[in-house]
Amino acid sequence: MSQAVSSNVVTDRDQNNMDNSQMDADGGMSETAGEPTTRTPALDQTMSSTRVPVDGKTSTEVTITPGMKLEVKLEDLFADEESDEEFPSSHNQDIMASSPPEASLSPVRVEVPSKFSDSDVMNQFYKRLFPWRYLFQWLNHSPTPTTDFGHREFAFTLQNDAYLRYQSFPTSDLLRKDVLRLMPSRFEIGPVYTTNPRDRKTLRKSSAFKPLAKELCFDIDLTDYDDIRTCCDKANICIKCWQFITMSIKVIDVALRDDFGFKHILWVYSGRRGAHAWVCDKKARQMDDQKRRAIAGYLEVVKGGAQGGKKVNVKRPLHPHVARSLEILKTHFQSDILQDQDPWETDAKYERLLELLPDRTLNDALRKKWSSSPGRASTAKWADIDALAKSGTSKNLDSKALLEAKQDILLEYTYPRLDIEVSKHLNHLLKSPFVVHPGTGRVCVPINPKKLREFDPLDVPTVTELLTDIDEWLPPAEDKSEGKPVADWEKTRLKPYIEHFRLFVATLMKDESDVKGKREREDAMEF
Amino acid sequence: MIRQEFSRADPKRRTALDPKKRQFAPATFQNVEYKHRLNFYVTPPTADITLEQFEQWAIDRLRVLAEIEACSFRNKNLTETAAHMKPLLDKYLPLTSSTSNSAATQIERQKDHYSHFILRLAFASTEDLRRRFSRAETTLFRIRFQDNDSRERQKFVEGLNLDLEIVSDEERREYAEELRAAGGGFPKRIEEESYYKVDWEKVPELIEHRRVFLKGGKAYVPGREQLSMVIAEFTNKLDKALETTSRALPRLDEDDRLSPILTHLSQNFTTPDANYSSSSTSLPGADISARNIDTLSSSFPLCMQNLHRSLRRDAHLKHFGRLQYSLFLKGIGLNLEECLVFWRGAFNKITDDTFNKEYRYNVRHVYGDVGGDSNRRGNGYSPFSCQKILTEHPPGPGEAHGCPYRHFSIDNLTALLQQVGVKDHEVLKGVKEDKEKQKFHLACNRVFEYAHKQEIKKVRDDGTWGAAQLETIVHPNEYFKRSYLLKNLGKNPTDGGGDVKMED
Numbered sequence A: 001m002s003q004a005v006s007s008n009v010v011t012d013r014d015q016n017n018m019d020n021s022q023m024d025a026d027g028g029m030s031e032t033a034g035e036p037t038t039r040t041p042a043l044d045q046t047m048s049s050t051r052v053p054v055d056g057k058t059s060t061e062v063t064i065t066p067g068m069k070l071e072v073k074l075e076d077l078f079a080d081e082e083s084d085e086e087f088p089s090s091h092n093q094d095i096m097a098s099s100p101p102e103a104s105l106s107p108v109r110v111e112v113p114s115k116f117s118d119s120d121v122m123n124q125f126y127k128r129l130f131p132w133r134y135l136f137q138w139l140n141h142s143p144t145p146t147t148d149f150g151h152r153e154f155a156f157t158l159q160n161d162a163y164l165r166y167q168s169f170p171t172s173d174l175l176r177k178d179v180l181r182l183m184p185s186r187f188e189i190g191p192v193y194t195t196n197p198r199d200r201k202t203l204r205k206s207s208a209f210k211p212l213a214k215e216l217c218f219d220i221d222l223t224d225y226d227d228i229r230t231c232c233d234k235a236n237i238c239i240k241c242w243q244f245i246t247m248s249i250k251v252i253d254v255a256l257r258d259d260f261g262f263k264h265i266l267w268v269y270s271g272r273r274g275a276h277a278w279v280c281d282k283k284a285r286q287m288d289d290q291k292r293r294a295i296a297g298y299l300e301v302v303k304g305g306a307q308g309g310k311k312v313n314v315k316r317p318l319h320p321h322v323a324r325s326l327e328i329l330k331t332h333f334q335s336d337i338l339q340d341q342d343p344w345e346t347d348a349k350y351e352r353l354l355e356l357l358p359d360r361t362l363n364d365a366l367r368k369k370w371s372s373s374p375g376r377a378s379t380a381k382w383a384d385i386d387a388l389a390k391s392g393t394s395k396n397l398d399s400k401a402l403l404e405a406k407q408d409i410l411l412e413y414t415y416p417r418l419d420i421e422v423s424k425h426l427n428h429l430l431k432s433p434f435v436v437h438p439g440t441g442r443v444c445v446p447i448n449p450k451k452l453r454e455f456d457p458l459d460v461p462t463v464t465e466l467l468t469d470i471d472e473w474l475p476p477a478e479d480k481s482e483g484k485p486v487a488d489w490e491k492t493r494l495k496p497y498i499e500h501f502r503l504f505v506a507t508l509m510k511d512e513s514d515v516k517g518k519r520e521r522e523d524a525m526e527f
Numbered sequence B: 001m002i003r004q005e006f007s008r009a010d011p012k013r014r015t016a017l018d019p020k021k022r023q024f025a026p027a028t029f030q031n032v033e034y035k036h037r038l039n040f041y042v043t044p045p046t047a048d049i050t051l052e053q054f055e056q057w058a059i060d061r062l063r064v065l066a067e068i069e070a071c072s073f074r075n076k077n078l079t080e081t082a083a084h085m086k087p088l089l090d091k092y093l094p095l096t097s098s099t100s101n102s103a104a105t106q107i108e109r110q111k112d113h114y115s116h117f118i119l120r121l122a123f124a125s126t127e128d129l130r131r132r133f134s135r136a137e138t139t140l141f142r143i144r145f146q147d148n149d150s151r152e153r154q155k156f157v158e159g160l161n162l163d164l165e166i167v168s169d170e171e172r173r174e175y176a177e178e179l180r181a182a183g184g185g186f187p188k189r190i191e192e193e194s195y196y197k198v199d200w201e202k203v204p205e206l207i208e209h210r211r212v213f214l215k216g217g218k219a220y221v222p223g224r225e226q227l228s229m230v231i232a233e234f235t236n237k238l239d240k241a242l243e244t245t246s247r248a249l250p251r252l253d254e255d256d257r258l259s260p261i262l263t264h265l266s267q268n269f270t271t272p273d274a275n276y277s278s279s280s281t282s283l284p285g286a287d288i289s290a291r292n293i294d295t296l297s298s299s300f301p302l303c304m305q306n307l308h309r310s311l312r313r314d315a316h317l318k319h320f321g322r323l324q325y326s327l328f329l330k331g332i333g334l335n336l337e338e339c340l341v342f343w344r345g346a347f348n349k350i351t352d353d354t355f356n357k358e359y360r361y362n363v364r365h366v367y368g369d370v371g372g373d374s375n376r377r378g379n380g381y382s383p384f385s386c387q388k389i390l391t392e393h394p395p396g397p398g399e400a401h402g403c404p405y406r407h408f409s410i411d412n413l414t415a416l417l418q419q420v421g422v423k424d425h426e427v428l429k430g431v432k433e434d435k436e437k438q439k440f441h442l443a444c445n446r447v448f449e450y451a452h453k454q455e456i457k458k459v460r461d462d463g464t465w466g467a468a469q470l471e472t473i474v475h476p477n478e479y480f481k482r483s484y485l486l487k488n489l490g491k492n493p494t495d496g497g498g499d500v501k502m503e504d
């Protein structure tokens, strides 16, 4: 067995999870360990008239057995390497597919590097292309630095796979400098904390260091569709299976806007085979875990593990959210599922469909029909269900039960499969928009939910393509910009994505300043 | 009549009251009049009580809460829980209705009020305790709310000022279809129900289960769901108060007469499953090693057998599966070295390099070999209890963790049981009924009893095992330990005979 790789660096990440669950009990430790002891003053609120201790005794005697307190939050410890971050050896496939074959012969093109996170490529990218200012404004909600940005956690994954948590920066410039110094292959964004994350160890009580706010996030990943996706598997994707993501975005986006009243929802391509949503409304950012859980539960329709049997069991009549989703998903089901995925082509596969249908006699008739015409298309099979039902094959057919089963099947094959853990917890970290996916080299660009049809993940530029774009850029013959320098990103295919982001951020900032301004005006009226 | 000051039992300290704090110090000797039977516990108690009352009242309430927690963990529903709790509540925490108007009413309500606040102090210290306390208190409130006479209940709710906007008739007609659909088809005629419009955040429970119509951030809550709103408000207030209390806690240790009582109280709030220390698992003479896991797995509960089978079939487990299984293996006494050998061998489709990079650290972390100080001090995490497996993180697509009795469809569950050798028709039928009634632990214990029928009969007959050693299993590691001991009766090399003693 070869030696362990850099596992010690991850310590910090786990320390956090412990801190969260440890609360007071850890308070005393920092002292015995001889660390700096900046004390927070004892808090004012109390239930009774007891005195403030002056002797510096830290934690209370109220403790519980070690096993118990350690049980909290440990699920966070298992880094989810099943998600988008794997480096399968097959990753070159989709890169090649996306570049026109003749392009690689062109002498001016940058060589495709063995790894997209190579230092000088990343250096160029962060220096010349990454939209630092808009990222700052996005997280800061105001043009001048606030604690929204300053107390925000960043986590870096370095080139050697070391993972640095609790990085924080007073300004966007300092963030940029540190990124250029450390050259992380990617970085993640966590919550805003009560205090500066870098100072967390100097606090007398670890419970004083708490996550306060974070965008409500969603993560949809195509690996969760492997049991119904026929065109690709594992890390591979194509435009056919990308439609699962397209329909998911439609369903989730409308629910968040119409039902919950959120306005600022940023959808981002995760760089390989999925998408993230960041709900940035102030109300959403301030939600505690219980509220996050409520939204996650509201949106969750497909349930159950590998052996759970029927995965959709929605109540009748359908809740308005489910009914609306069904309407949205109907057309996708016909074209993207029945035609393009053809999920019930073979004997073994259509048995799965029959398992989900309620009438045994009808099933027998269907099985007989389908086994006599091997390879009958799923579209035809789906139509057969109603045709045979109408023909009266089954005398005691419950047509309502059949209709409901068909609706459930439709939902099982189309309804968004969310990685719900990402949405439930305030302190979950998520990859930043615009970083480069280290496996594919593609930039995690925003997806415009109004132009979903146009988005093709295989068209998303890779970091090396972007650098070539800069080199090949020629100023327009007539200089209309009147001397205004053209930023490097404007010379590349990143331009429409950054413009979308800029507009998104500007709208968000305007909303926040309106609310703030209104409150200040109201306050002023008081006097 | 009540002589000691609440929470400051030592009279010597009276003079030390910080003048700045005096303004926040409530007037002493003030008795509150309790108008309602129910209490939202917003105002802390101010009158003095004796130290004896302090302790006794807290212990009585603790009995009640611990039993409520035990009910939830045995999957009793609210009606069953209420029925189970009735005699206990009558004995330890009676609350008669306002109509009775007896002198005892005020004393009862005072005890309810004080004991709640004392336990708040005892259970504010850690997130885990706060969560459990809040859950149990909420259930208690719910039982009492439903038990309340409806007029009294209405008066109590009016007193809460919940700020409810009534949905107008026009709006109700406009969304009649949606409102009915969200209400599961009720009411038949929309005029039969009144609706309140509230911020959705006020009713997270109704949102989570899609039981209300939601539009533009407002939840349209039918009148019959009033309980939900009240409960949400209760939990919300309590959780916030617990946070506040936890931050105020350090100032309590000056009172050395209270600390031991509070410590004692919090330590007594444990359910049988809450903790499983690895020391109590040691099986002398057992070969707990990587190469022996396949053999030992016949003594594993179904959840772990399923993980083991999935692992052998796919040479992989997703992360919650690895977590659940690693902790279990640690719990049966597999040491870190062996555990690493086991996982390395099981993940036989990946390179050493990938294994070291992706998985090795997690396994070491489970054992407390790496991680923060606190993780190392505590030797990593405790193996999951049945309650945790049943209630947290249900498996998603492609995941094998969780409890098969709960998370499998009945067909797949039956198939799995047959694969592991449970073919008896009666047992399978019993399991099916247990599952339908959501008594998952009963199903698991039923299978255990079936699989160890002869051995259990033997230890019962010859009296080597008492009732305590045969009570309901509520922890996967307990399942293994008991199964292993039963299957190896008389084979234990350290005592050479059948006299196997369990420690608990």
Ligand SMILES: [Zn+2]
Binding pocket: A231, A232, A236, A237, A238, A239, A240, A241, A242
């Ligand atoms: Zn595909």
